[in-house]
Amino acid sequence: MKRPYHHGDLPAALLRAAGEILRSEGLPALTLRAVARRAGVSHMAPAPHFGDLSGLLSELAAIGYGLFNDTLRQAQDHPGHRSVPTATAHAYVAFARTEPAMFLLMFRSERLDFGRPALAAAAAEATRLLMRSLPANASKPDVPSPATLGRAVGQWSVVHGFAMLLIDGRLDGILAAPECDGDVDRLLDLALAS
Amino acid sequence: MKRPYHHGDLPAALLRAAGEILRSEGLPALTLRAVARRAGVSHMAPAPHFGDLSGLLSELAAIGYGLFNDTLRQAQDHPGHRSVPTATAHAYVAFARTEPAMFLLMFRSERLDFGRPALAAAAAEATRLLMRSLPANASKPDVPSPATLGRAVGQWSVVHGFAMLLIDGRLDGILAAPECDGDVDRLLDLALAS
DNA sequence: ACGCCTATCTATACGATGTATAGAACGGAG
DNA sequence: CTCCGTTCTATACATCGTATAGATAGGCGT
Missing domain, CATH: 1.10.10 (Arc Repressor Mutant, subunit A)
Structure with missing residues (x-):
């Protein structure tokens, strides 16, 4: 053997x-x-x-982005009772909750090398999926209007910030409040409603 | 000597x-x-x-939270032409841009010890300031309504996510677009308007 | 004024990590 | 079958955090 x-x-x-x-x-x-x-x-x-180390971490992060993209795609294809952007947001947070370490690796660029083709492609696909979940600009889809751009960045920021704060335990105190009763999805819906 | x-x-x-x-x-x-x-x-x-190391990092992070809180307080006391929440948001992002390493240290709890009184107090004060910038629940200020809670978490999440994505360079491509022309404050305003 | 006691600081050591280098084992091309 | 490049091993080195023992100094009781 x-x-x-x-x-x-x-x-x-x-x-x-x-x-x-x-x-x-x-x-x-x-x-x-x-x-x-x-x-x-x-x-x-x-x-x-x-x-070196960043090479291995980058390839692993590329795999993580692959899983991440699959999650986002599935949520967008089968949003269920939610709207597509909301379903995307929940999928985003769910991934961060299920794989917190991988999520941190993926969004901690200091030890990553985005020059690696696999990682660059996977990360670009992720942003493409996140932008796709928003209503496109009818006239020129490639040049979004400022409002559309703002909505895209705003949506991404809420979800990313929520996931980061959640993983870091910063929302634990709020989650324990009786309003959401530890229900992360409920708190996320409340946050998205603002 | x-x-x-x-x-x-x-x-x-x-x-x-x-x-x-x-x-x-x-x-x-x-x-x-x-x-x-x-x-x-x-x-x-x-x-x-x-x-140990986490002790020193925690005390340094506590100092960082002190500066951070000063920034937030000043923005809330002198919001200028902006609303108080918007001024708070800009101050939040400005701090992250001015002191990115300190910002990362503060919001990277893995190497921090929040059992340290100085850090715990400073971090709690930061969240208090962030929550203060929102319209309080008139009837019972201590028990916010779900809508108020959602707005608080939502506001914090957008700003935190925006700052994190910005520091990580994830918004560089969007910032280069002609709509905002590298103007971070403008992009933030667009994101907040959604 | 004097001597001890504790906090502070130094010196040394150990295991762990990333990386550079040299050499050994393999597999395919000629 | 031979050679050569790729893959893997072995060794070495600088750096890190931390544990331990010893040196130094300031304060306190007598």
Whole structure:
């Protein structure tokens, strides 16, 4: 049962290990050496595939954006009883709640390299999906009116800020209030209604 | 010109050095050893005063919240041509733009210890100021109506999300568009108008 | 005035991390 | 079959946070 010298598909195995560590132990535990340990290789094995740490984190974040985009797409295709923008907002917050560490990794650009094609494409697709959920400018869809632009940025900002504050525990006190009774979706609806 | 063995007021000197490093070199450069180096003491000198790293970061964040609260207060007392909530929003974003590293430190609770009285008090005062900028519930100011609660959380979320996305560079593409022409305040006004 | 006691600061050590480098093992091209 | 580049290992180094032990100084009781 000796592992062969060449792994076969080490990049995929490393990304899988990184994802597991990120989910189970959080962002601070996501180190290069820990990933290599979990994948059962030496701590310098990732180098030929990902370069340095930011390389691995960026590829992992690209995968995260892929899942994120899937979530947004599904919410927009099947908004249920909600409007499309509201459904998108709930999907956004739900992703941040389900995968908080991944969400933080994705929106913490300091350790990420957006020069990587995979990450750049996935992140661009995410913003495209977020902008799509808004009523387009009829005359020229490529050049949105200031009002449309403001609505897009405003919508994104509310949802992103809500998710960030929520993950950071800043809304815990408010969530405990009897008005929402710990119901995050209800509080989000209240916030969106303003 | 030999420095005495006992510094005199090492805690203040360390916090000053930490603030300088944070401003000039950013959050990742803010290490315990770097702070001690800049203050001219051994790297274990901070321990008796701040305990571990999170202690020093928390006290520095408390100072940051103090400046932040001053900014908010001044905007609310002298809103100028803007409404009080809008002036508060602009002050919020202006602080994040002027001191991005400090802003990130303050809203990155993972390395902070909110058990520290100074930090807990300063952060609580910040949320109080943010909630104050909204029309209070006339009948029972302590128990806000759901609509008021929603408006408070919504307002905070937009502004926080806008600031976070801005600092992270996520709005750079939109800012370059001709509608706002790089004017952050204008884009914020558009976002708030939605 | 004197001696101890505690807080403060230094020196040293240890494990962990990211990265650079050199060398070993493999796989495919000629 | 040989060579060569890719992949992986082994080792080394600087840096970080922290634990521990020892040096220094200021304050307090006597």
